[in-house]
Amino acid sequence: MDAELSVRIFLLTASAAQGSKAALAAKCSNIQLGKQQNLHTLAMRSSLASDPIVTINSATFYRQHPTATEADDARTNPPIFPNLTFELPSSSRRKQHWCVIGSSSTGKTTFFEILRGQHLCFPPTARSYPHLSSPDIAQKDHRLRSSFRAFQYVGFAGKHGGGLRGGNTAGSYLSARYESRREATDFTLLDYLKGNIELNPSSEFPENPNEDTNLRKVIHDLNLEELVDMPVANLSNGQTRRAKIAKALLDKPEVLLLDEPFMGLDPPTMKAISPLLHRLAEAQEPRILLSLRPQDPLPKWITHVVCLGPELRVAHQGPKSRVLRAMGIGPAARNDVKAGESAASKPSSPSREGLPLRGESSGLEGEPIVEMRDIRVKYGDKVVLGNWQEVIDGEQRQGFNWTVRRGQRWVVCGLNGSGKTTLLSLICSDHPQSYSLPIRLFSLPRLPQRGTPGTSIFDLQSRIGHSSPETHNFFPKHLSLRRCIESAWSDTFLSPSSLTYERDVLVDTYLKWFEPELNPAYTPTSPSSRRIKAESVNNGGHVLYLGSNVATDWADNIRFADLPFSAQRIALLLRALIKKPDLVVLDEAFTGMDAALRDKCLLFLTWGTTKVYSKPPQRGSQSSTKVVDTPREVLDLEGVRVEGLSSEQALIVVSHVKEEVPGLVRDWVYLPEAGTGEKARFGHLEGPLEGVQGGWEEIWGMAE
Numbered sequence: 001m002d003a004e005l006s007v008r009i010f011l012l013t014a015s016a017a018q019g020s021k022a023a024l025a026a027k028c029s030n031i032q033l034g035k036q037q038n039l040h041t042l043a044m045r046s047s048l049a050s051d052p053i054v055t056i057n058s059a060t061f062y063r064q065h066p067t068a069t070e071a072d073d074a075r076t077n078p079p080i081f082p083n084l085t086f087e088l089p090s091s092s093r094r095k096q097h098w099c100v101i102g103s104s105s106t107g108k109t110t111f112f113e114i115l116r117g118q119h120l121c122f123p124p125t126a127r128s129y130p131h132l133s134s135p136d137i138a139q140k141d142h143r144l145r146s147s148f149r150a151f152q153y154v155g156f157a158g159k160h161g162g163g164l165r166g167g168n169t170a171g172s173y174l175s176a177r178y179e180s181r182r183e184a185t186d187f188t189l190l191d192y193l194k195g196n197i198e199l200n201p202s203s204e205f206p207e208n209p210n211e212d213t214n215l216r217k218v219i220h221d222l223n224l225e226e227l228v229d230m231p232v233a234n235l236s237n238g239q240t241r242r243a244k245i246a247k248a249l250l251d252k253p254e255v256l257l258l259d260e261p262f263m264g265l266d267p268p269t270m271k272a273i274s275p276l277l278h279r280l281a282e283a284q285e286p287r288i289l290l291s292l293r294p295q296d297p298l299p300k301w302i303t304h305v306v307c308l309g310p311e312l313r314v315a316h317q318g319p320k321s322r323v324l325r326a327m328g329i330g331p332a333a334r335n336d337v338k339a340g341e342s343a344a345s346k347p348s349s350p351s352r353e354g355l356p357l358r359g360e361s362s363g364l365e366g367e368p369i370v371e372m373r374d375i376r377v378k379y380g381d382k383v384v385l386g387n388w389q390e391v392i393d394g395e396q397r398q399g400f401n402w403t404v405r406r407g408q409r410w411v412v413c414g415l416n417g418s419g420k421t422t423l424l425s426l427i428c429s430d431h432p433q434s435y436s437l438p439i440r441l442f443s444l445p446r447l448p449q450r451g452t453p454g455t456s457i458f459d460l461q462s463r464i465g466h467s468s469p470e471t472h473n474f475f476p477k478h479l480s481l482r483r484c485i486e487s488a489w490s491d492t493f494l495s496p497s498s499l500t501y502e503r504d505v506l507v508d509t510y511l512k513w514f515e516p517e518l519n520p521a522y523t524p525t526s527p528s529s530r531r532i533k534a535e536s537v538n539n540g541g542h543v544l545y546l547g548s549n550v551a552t553d554w555a556d557n558i559r560f561a562d563l564p565f566s567a568q569r570i571a572l573l574l575r576a577l578i579k580k581p582d583l584v585v586l587d588e589a590f591t592g593m594d595a596a597l598r599d600k601c602l603l604f605l606t607w608g609t610t611k612v613y614s615k616p617p618q619r620g621s622q623s624s625t626k627v628v629d630t631p632r633e634v635l636d637l638e639g640v641r642v643e644g645l646s647s648e649q650a651l652i653v654v655s656h657v658k659e660e661v662p663g664l665v666r667d668w669v670y671l672p673e674a675g676t677g678e679k680a681r682f683g684h685l686e687g688p689l690e691g692v693q694g695g696w697e698e699i700w701g702m703a704e
Contacts, residue, residue, distance in 0.1 A: 238416025357691030
């Protein structure tokens with residue numbers, strides 16, 4: 001019995017061992033299969049992670065669904081970027097940082113809209129977003145599956161470029177930003193960044209430690225700490241741009257589309273923001289796509305470029321070195337150069353407006369037009385302008401002191417938030433404190449005195465021509481283009497204009513001169529009226545690009561809101577100049593214009609219709625564009641003769657860009673950063689700024 005029991009135990013043990021081996025083998029097989037499945041899953045995830053964020057393959061886009069009649073579509077619904085091919089990788093061995101370069105009419109914003117999924121795509125499958133369908137995106141934030149949410153757009157022009165007010169609130173009038181009383185709709189910058197901009201929120205916003213940490217980081221990175229408690233209506237233009245970038249970063253998109261982000265920023269802020277954008281792009285938190293004008297500096301960290309051509313087409317795209325080479329920019333100019341200009345170009349003689357680079361004054365200086373004595377602007381305990389003391393003519397003075405005389409041309413510079421717009425609001429009587437401070441305009445008293453009546457705001461503003469971002473934001477968008485220019489002779493934007501036959505003819509002349517830029521339907525109808533040979537006035541055989549001799553009825557049918565941003569700026573510039581005011585105030589008036597359009601406006605400011613630019617007949621020529629006299633037959637076609645700025649007028653310009661300072665400017669003032677206690681600096685130029693070596697750096701205090 002014992003032996004039999006032993007045999008049975010042995011057999012049972014062997015059987016159990018054999019079963020254990022089989023179970024172990026099965027278990028090992030399952031482990032191996034699991035490993036293979038995990039490796040397959042990881043490979044799939046890796047493949048998905050490397051999928052492009054957006055892929056466009058030979059696609060053509062339309063704003064409206066095309067019809068069967070191609071001729072009608074070509075006129076009313078033209079194709080957008082036909083046969084476009086573009087791909088933005090989600091990750092690659094070498095990170096790609098893209099920049100879209102194009103003038104104001106080539107469709108940079110439209111290109112960004114296409115990336116976000118806007119506009120009709122043909123064929124429909126030619127545009128896809130593989131990376132947005134990956135498990136990584138679902139785990140990160142399922143809302144990013146929407147291309148409109150994954151691609152965040154930040155624009156600073158046109159319908160995208162107003163203030164920071166959100167919800168259903170809006171500013172009501174120009175001087176509201178300077179008033180001390182705060183309304184319920186005067187949200188602070190912190191409210192804006194957190195999204196607390198509704199008048200009647202449904203509930204309190206819950207606190208999130210992670211979001212608070214990210215909020216503090218973004219505020220610090222964009223240097224907004226001192227502005228968080230300030231109402232958004234009080235922010236300067238440059239501060240507003242930084243705030244909009246901060247708001248977009250807080251939404252944590254996959255891709256951040258920045259449309260001309262450096263526009264309106266002072267040079268120090270621009271230098272600080274570019275490295276910040278580079279850090280974000282390198283970390284891909286988020287990926288960054290920029291758009292720039294041809295004259296804007298191209299950051300060093302950009303690796304790939306899309307160059308847009310006319311008629312909404314892509315002229316070049318690919319690695320930066322290859323595209324810049326195709327654009328005629330040499331190897332030495334591929335870092336921090338003007339995006340569309342050759343580094344070999346040098347200041348020409350005479351200047352771009354045809355002025356001598358040295359030795360010519362801006363004109364005789366007459367009686368004072370603006371007189372400011374000991375000006376200090378403060379809100380409560382905070383002084384925003386004039387917080388310094390200085391000795392003038394042996395006398396201790398406190399505040400800002402400035403005199404602008406008839407015939408002088410000034411440029412006002414300073415960091416964003418230094419008080420430039422506040423200073424101009426005092427001159428234009430838009431600031432409530434302009435009536436309580438010791439300011440005299442045109443040697444007239446502001447308030448009634450014994451035996452002397454006061455001067456109304458309408459009398460003062462009738463002698464001032466003013467163009468600024470604030471005017472742009474508040475200008476009624478429903479007015480026609482003609483009504484916009486005619487409002488120069490109105491007390492307010494919407495009040496009736498005081499017109500005469502001579503003024504009607506003058507408006508027609510302005511419209512004809514700028515018809516190629518203002519009329520969206522402009523086409524050269526007659527070679528004799530559009531292109532007039534200029535052999536009689538120069539030896540280059542150049543071709544003059546002028547306006548039209550046809551009627552200007554088109555200006556009655558174009559709303560201000562329907563014009564491109566650059567054309568809106570032209571309209572407001574013409575509105576400021578047309579009545580020949582005693583004082584012309586141009587606050588960033590040329591911002592948003594490409595180089596050619598900006599130079600045409602500067603030439604018109606200097607010479608009116610009496611001189612024009614000639615253009616070399618061969619594209620890519622390195623010869624300088626010349627300024628020539630306008631042929632008499634052209635003046636006869638265009639209407640009345642318009643002169644440029646006269647010696648009886650004064651000019652005040654605000655700009656952060658050297659190329660936007662008119663060549664007429666000879667005097668400058670630099671406002672210090674608010675709260676530093678430093679005093680304003682003044683200086684004089686011996687000629688146009690482009691011909692003064694180190695002049696721009698001296699103004700900004702950056703001279704070595």
